[in-house]
Amino acid sequence: ERVSEVILDPDITVEQAVKLRSLKLEAFRVNNAFRRYYPDKKIFSHVLGYVGVADEGDQIIGKTGLEASYDDLLKGQVGKRTIYRDVKGKTLDEKVIAKAKPGFQLNTTIDAGLQRFFYKRFKEQLNHLNRTSGVGIAINPQNGEILSLINFPSFDNNEPAKYLNSHNLPLFNRAVSGVYSPGSTIKPFVALAALNEKVVTPVDEFYSKGYLELPNPYHPDKPSIFLDWKAHGSVNMFSALARSSNVYFYIVGGGFAETKGLGIDRLQKYWKMFHLGKKTGIDIPAEKVGFFYTPEEKEEKTGDIWRIGDTYNVSIGQGNLAMTPLRLISSIATLANNGKEYRPYIAKSIVDERSNIAQLNIKKKVLDYSKLEPIIYEVKKGLRDAVSKPYGTARWLADLPFKASGKTGSAQFANNTKTNAFFVGYAPSDNPEIAIIVLIENAREGSINTLPIAKDTLWWYYMNRIASKKNE
Incomplete structure (x- = not known):
């Protein structure tokens, strides 16, 4: 009778193994086996993922992250052997049917030094703010390589089961699965659309007295008020981006x-052009897609018609508009790269047991709106002004050792009682090598809390990846 071996416990201690072997039980076998160990634990866990026993059978497979996406390449080929035993379970003979073959090694785009620094600096800022949740991503706009991807809270991928019931969802990959209203980080795309559709020129000015007032046909004595975050005075496209004037974008x-x-129709036309409602296609699992409701969809879902206030809200990244942090920074990187978008990816190449390297066949360029480069150039001037001008909302970054550009953003949620804070940006401004997003959930004071993380991370990148090359 042929009997298959069944794994009773895949994770016993050395002491338990020694004791079981000393018993010399014929029907039991104690085998040594390789076990995945992640030395950096929480720092890389959402990128690498983890392994576990398959839902059917007893093989160890990749469950999340790169472990899941590239499981077929990483796990190799399982060996097979036939064991002959007598009726008492005593082994009489063994024959190897197929030798086990090792899997490939995987080379990634992740900059390990940058990832470690970004994680450490982000954690320090969260502790300072008494916050727990956020996302940080760095991407190379020129080719789509993910240089860093971090989530808070994180988890030790050596022991993922410990976190299954955690209330703050450390196993949840917020970078690719979290869907957020982008706040004012949407404004560069609104500016681009307005310029290209000739709604305004870059120097046309509007006056912000701190709010916009519309007549209310239902209550003439109670006009509708749409707030700016301060009275900015006269602003054009450049200063509106730098100051983040809501009234201008209303x-x-x-x-x-x-x-x-x-x-709303033309706004959504440009959001679709820049893939804001699509997945990026990154090579790790569970990527979610964002949304922007059409007037018809809003009425179908809520029973309420689309109003001009809805258009005002989405023009500043609030209301019926949301996307993942990865989608947002990928589209910002497209602007940084003058209209050319590359699919974000993490796995770069594989290495076999003989150290032969094979590049993975990845479709990279997915969008080319370089025909819009003259318009994008004007928008990028506004993003540069946000850093370089004394009134810019990202002026905290002005003394970096290279030119940086960026946009801050704050998005209210939970009935406007809480605020998610954003910074998106890139550097060097004239030839970007890195685009970065920092998102802090429920950040209290808003986007100013993201700037220390972004600044220190960009500074680290300059000193260790740009200046170091100049000194070689």
């Missing part, structure tokens, strides 16, 4: 007085 997005504005 007007170019939804229209006001004699200015017609883009309207």
Whole structure:
């Protein structure tokens, strides 16, 4: 009778193994086996993922992260042997049917030094703010390589089972699965649409007195008020991006007085052009897609018609508009790269047991709007001003050793009682090597809390990846 071996416990201690072997039980076998160990634990866990026993059978397979995406390459080929035993379970003979073959090694795009620094600096800032959740991603705009991807809270991927019931969801990959309203980080795309559709020129000005007031046909004595975060005075496209003026983007997005504005259809046309409602196609599992509701979808879901206030809200990244942090920074990287988008990816090549290297066949360029480069150039000037001008919301980064560009953002949620804080940016401004997003959930004071992380991480990148090359 042929009987298959069944694994009773895949994870016994050395002491247990010695004791079991000393008993010399014929029906039992104690085998040595390789076990995956992750020395950096929480720092790389959402990139690498972890392994576990398959739902069916007893093989160890990749469950999340790169472990899951490239399981077929990493696990190799399982060996087979036939064991002959007598009725008492005593082994009479063994024959190897197929030798086990090792899997490939995987080379990645992750910059380990950058990842470690980014994680450490992010954790320090969260501790300082008494916050627990956030996302950090760094990407090379010129080719789509993910240089760093971190999530908070994180988990030790040597012991993932410990976190299954954690209330703050450390196993959840917020970078690719979390869907957030982008706040003011959407404004560069609104500016691009308004310029290309000739709604405004870069130097056309609107006046922000701190709010926009619309007549309310239902309550004439109670006009509708749409707030700016401060009174900015006269702003054009450059200073509106630098100052993050809401009133300017209400007007170019939804229209006001004699200015017609883009309207929701043209806004969504450009968001679709830049893939804001699509997955990026990154090579780790569980990527989610964001959304932006059409007027018809809003009415179907809520029973309420689309109003100009809805257009105002989405023009500043609030309301019926959301996306993943990865989607957002990938699209910002497209602007940084003058309209050319590359699919984000992490696995670069594989190495066999003889150290032969094979590049993975990855479709990289997925979008090319370089025809819009003159318009993108104007938008990028506004993003540079956000850092370089004394009134820029990202002026904290002005003394970096290279030119940086960026956009801050704050998005309210939970009935406007909490705020997620964003920074998106890239450097060097004229030839970007790195684009970065920092997102802190429920950040209290808003986007200013993201800037120390972004600044120190970009500074580290310059000193260790740009200046070091100049000194070679």
